[in-house]
Amino acid sequence: MDFCIQTVNDLDLAAKEIILNSTYKIFTLHGDMGAGKTTLIKAFGKILGSYDSITSPTFSIVNEYLSKKGKIFHFDLYRINDINELLNLGIDEYIDSGEYCFIEWPEIYENDLPEHHKISLILKNQTRYLTFS
Numbered sequence: 241m242d243f244c245i246q247t248v249n250d251l252d253l254a255a256k257e258i259i260l261n262s263t264y265k266i267f268t269l270h271g272d273m274g275a276g277k278t279t280l281i282k283a284f285g286k287i288l289g290s291y292d293s294i295t296s297p298t299f300s301i302v303n304e305y306l307s308k309k310g311k312i313f314h315f316d317l318y319r320i321n322d323i324n325e326l327l328n329l330g331i332d333e334y335i336d337s338g339e340y341c342f343i344e345w346p347e348i349y350e351n352d353l354p355e356h357h358k359i360s361l362i363l364k365n366q367t368r369y370l371t372f373s
Contacts, residue, residue: 252287256287268358290305313337315341317343
């Protein structure tokens with residue numbers, strides 16, 4: 241599925257469509273800095289009925305939110321240099337929890353993930369192009 245995101249409303253509609261068409265609860269988000277990965281996860285939180293304010297976990301590595309659909313785990317692996325850091329964090333327990341997991345900068349761990357959806361974001365001339373697979 242491909243989406244052209246020009247407004248916040250477009251983003252909310254894309255997030256809703258993605259959740260409705262998801263087979264898995266694990267999502268990897270790919271895109272350059274500023275492409276809108278965290279903003280998209282905020283939209284997912286809204287769609288899932290998050291009770292919490294969603295913020296970037298750049299320094300904490302993982303944030304946990306409560307929602308009407310259960311827990312949401314939001315990872316930012318940008319600063320991770322070694323897979324052992326993730327394993328010590330207990331990432332496998334989060335991934336195996338059956339809860340929603342959204343992973344920014346997933347490259348270091350993506351090959352070890354079970355089946356998941358991939359979302360790519362490209363920002364071009366103030367328009368975001370989103371691909372969901």
